[in-house]
Amino acid sequence: MKSPKFAVQWLQFIVMVLSISVSGSASRFDIPMLSPTRGTILEQPDLLSSAAVSKDLKTFYYPQTLDHFNYRPESYTTFQQRYVINFKYWGGANASAPIFAYLGAEGSLDGDLAVIGFLNDNAIRFDALVVYIEHRYYGKSIPFGSREEAFKNASTLGYFNSAQAIADYAEIIMHIKKKLDAFYSPVIVIGGSYGGMLASWFRLKYPHVALGALASSAPILYFDKITPRGAYFSVVTKDFREASETCYQTIRKSWFEIDKIASQPQGLSTLSTKFRTCYPLTNSSELKDKLVLMYASAAQYNQPPRYPVTVVCGGIDGSENEDILSKIFAGVVAYRGNLSCYINRPTNISETTTGWAWQTCSEMVIPIGIGNRTMFQPYPFDLNSFIEYCEKRYGVPPRSHWVTSYYGGHDIKLILQQFGSNIIFSNGLRDPYSRGGVLENISESILAVSTVNGSHCLDILPEKETDPEWLIRQRKIELNVIKGWMEKYYADLKAFKQ
Numbered sequence: 001m002k003s004p005k006f007a008v009q010w011l012q013f014i015v016m017v018l019s020i021s022v023s024g025s026a027s028r029f030d031i032p033m034l035s036p037t038r039g040t041i042l043e044q045p046d047l048l049s050s051a052a053v054s055k056d057l058k059t060f061y062y063p064q065t066l067d068h069f070n071y072r073p074e075s076y077t078t079f080q081q082r083y084v085i086n087f088k089y090w091g092g093a094n095a096s097a098p099i100f101a102y103l104g105a106e107g108s109l110d111g112d113l114a115v116i117g118f119l120n121d122n123a124i125r126f127d128a129l130v131v132y133i134e135h136r137y138y139g140k141s142i143p144f145g146s147r148e149e150a151f152k153n154a155s156t157l158g159y160f161n162s163a164q165a166i167a168d169y170a171e172i173i174m175h176i177k178k179k180l181d182a183f184y185s186p187v188i189v190i191g192g193s194y195g196g197m198l199a200s201w202f203r204l205k206y207p208h209v210a211l212g213a214l215a216s217s218a219p220i221l222y223f224d225k226i227t228p229r230g231a232y233f234s235v236v237t238k239d240f241r242e243a244s245e246t247c248y249q250t251i252r253k254s255w256f257e258i259d260k261i262a263s264q265p266q267g268l269s270t271l272s273t274k275f276r277t278c279y280p281l282t283n284s285s286e287l288k289d290k291l292v293l294m295y296a297s298a299a300q301y302n303q304p305p306r307y308p309v310t311v312v313c314g315g316i317d318g319s320e321n322e323d324i325l326s327k328i329f330a331g332v333v334a335y336r337g338n339l340s341c342y343i344n345r346p347t348n349i350s351e352t353t354t355g356w357a358w359q360t361c362s363e364m365v366i367p368i369g370i371g372n373r374t375m376f377q378p379y380p381f382d383l384n385s386f387i388e389y390c391e392k393r394y395g396v397p398p399r400s401h402w403v404t405s406y407y408g409g410h411d412i413k414l415i416l417q418q419f420g421s422n423i424i425f426s427n428g429l430r431d432p433y434s435r436g437g438v439l440e441n442i443s444e445s446i447l448a449v450s451t452v453n454g455s456h457c458l459d460i461l462p463e464k465e466t467d468p469e470w471l472i473r474q475r476k477i478e479l480n481v482i483k484g485w486m487e488k489y490y491a492d493l494k495a496f497k498q
Helices: 004-023 046-052 109-115 118-126 162-179 194-205 231-243 245-262 267-274 284-300 308-318 324-336 351-362 383-394 402-406 412-419 432-436 469-497
Strands: 057-065 078-086 099-103 129-133 187-192 212-216 423-428 446-451
Touching: 057 162, 078 109, 078 118, 078 162, 099 118, 099 162, 099 194, 109 129, 118 129, 118 469, 129 162, 162 187, 162 194, 187 194, 194 212, 194 423, 212 469, 231 245, 231 284, 231 308, 231 432, 245 267, 245 284, 245 308, 245 324, 267 284, 267 324, 284 308, 284 324, 284 432, 308 324, 351 383, 423 469, 446 469
Parallel strands: 099 129, 099 187, 187 212, 212 423, 423 446
Antiparallel strands: 057 078, 078 129
């Protein structure tokens, strides 16, 4: 079990990730992270301590196969993959009590144990065993013996992809069921964001392992031109405009002001002073990129009770200064808090940043650009430039069409209603990634559950007394659907055994 000291270290890690995403080094090839936990830990650090010292969580390691899809000798190499089980509420194998399996995503499992509440909150209602499985190449589930060796080059990173990951999950789930003699225990896989994509794809690829899937904020349609490339930042703009028209107008006008000052003699020095940067700005894009990512993060994780979009706009609108950039800086301070300096704070590169960079440069090519009708300066996604960037970085080009080739996505309603079943796609429509999600029912058992005011992965975070009524309703709908799957399964199982 982890100590409280570990919880503090993990909080520092999350701060580091958030700093990189919002105020560290960024490029025009950054694809906004899909983490379900990023918006929560800074708001509720006590969650870390409670998860870190919980005696109900037991950690195990499975000797995982490096390559599930080849029979070359090196494919049989194994690495230790971490998974964690909570047995507390399980009704047991004799009762064929269910298993809730959380599919880890682009980060260490420790953050998920602290922040993902849906499984533990509902295990007692279903007498469920709770399992959390860490994604390969993250946390303590590192192939090749060390992180340095695993991330050495494209040859060692080549085993780092979603198909290998969900095959890992299938092996571990079947291993657990065998060890516990729980052959007839139905499995519900649960994931958020990229992990939500994995959950939905897992149900499609391994229907014999999972009875159903809850895919929270899973933008499975944000590939291969299925979703308009500018959709993400259109939603960010909509969120800010709905929060405050004056805030939206101030942000929209700020880019011209930044460029105007930057073009003047000593202009970058002036901007560095005005935004109290940690180091002198080297160009105006350095400042603008950080602001863009701050607004995107505020919108993506615009969750109660803080509502970061409202916080940013409160700072901008509440500023006593008249000039536009002073108002923008007031928004930065409101969002980030009182710090000695802002924008380009010194940070270390996290494993999530490193891992997600490879994933987006290999298969997770989510073509997010900025269109003309937003509060931002236009910056369209250029696939050719992205491919060139990835080739220079890793020596191999991304497979931009592979996700839709392997999992599907085009004409999803026509296709999935013929053979898919038992998937919940949940979304909060204030989440910019929701535009790449499934927002309409596909069939009687592949359902879209959306909330107008929801944000990224909000439904799978822990229940709180202050939760708004619309969030309580959303979770209740999801639980009723899962209950229905269970009832039908147990009825079929009873008939099968007779």
